[in-house]
Amino acid sequence: MLTALHEARLFRLLLPRSAGGDEVTPGQYLAAIEEVARHDASVAWNLFVGNSSALVGAYIALDVARDIWRDPQALVAWGPPNAHRARAVTGGYRASGRWDFASGCRAATWMGAHCLVEEEGGGLRLNRYGRPGQRILLCPASEAVLLDTWDTIGLRGTASDSYTFDEVFIPEAHSSQREDPSLRRETGPLYSFTHAGLYAVGVAGVAFGIARAMLEALVELATTKAPRNLGRMADSPTVQAEVARAEARLGAARAYLLDIVGTLYESASPAAPMDIPDRAKVRLGCTHAIHTAIEAADFVYKASGVDGIFPGSPFERRFRDMHTLSQQIQSRGAHYEAVGHILLGGKPAVFL
Incomplete structure (x- = not known):
């Protein structure tokens, strides 16, 4: 599998083209990580971390970056x-x-x-x-x-x-x-984003992929499962409404984040990295995305009943994966406070 991931260049999405990478847009990156996470969250996690580390290739000297990533499995x-x-x-x-x-x-x-x-x-x-x-x-x-x-x-x-x-x-x-994005060597629009901002986009992609896979599995389960003393889940107005709400929330959070990173990518200037208010937008979109995905996973796990508790089910491992992701620094609720401080006129000296 590792060889296949390298051959597909999935570890080079954020690496500069000048160093042998693909330098994709943040939206393309999010979609790639999300799709892998639908199948296996651990693989997607390592992909996003490997890509986040490759961002250093936009800061170190070009000859050094080329030397490190000359190996196709670097x-x-x-x-x-x-x-x-x-x-x-x-x-x-x-x-x-x-x-x-x-x-x-x-x-x-x-x-x-x-x-x-x-x-x-x-x-x-x-x-x-x-x-x-x-x-x-x-x-x-x-x-x-x-x-x-x-x-x-x-x-x-x-x-x-x-x-x-x-x-x-x-x-x-x-x-x-990686504390001062103004020192980047590469000035393409991807590198106007901070390390921390693109790192958060990767976590959001993993969270979206897990939640999406769980919701799809619940829809499939609902077509056949009839809990004791109840009718088929798919015929329950309560289940119908909650599935629709989960779909809308996930879709809205994803669209919100894609709009933020897409707009900032298109407006990026090679002269300087994005300013703190724009960094705060990325942080807000990612935090909202992660929290929305966690909430969707919790709904699905509860709705799946005993089908969710057995190893090998479409729910059990994904629930554990999501609630490991939920403990990572990118999932902190305190990010809302930091962004709210900026939205209300605060001017922190540092915000990555």
């Missing part, structure tokens, strides 16, 4: 930032530590780590916002030690394991950042 994996520091040394950095939640690491050819940078005098390197900045450090996967830690209720197939670096040297050219 795949970069990393875990989210933590408090680990890398020491600035001559020509690059030395990094040690442990990182977690590295989706796709078992198939990765390159590993990355997010580190604060400790300068020679012991102080932390600051970014342009005056805060300690995270640096992305890239090295061949052979430099990392993988740890078998991923034992969860859902998205089990992602193998989102932990890994360690032990005094790994990373050349300066193999490092980058």
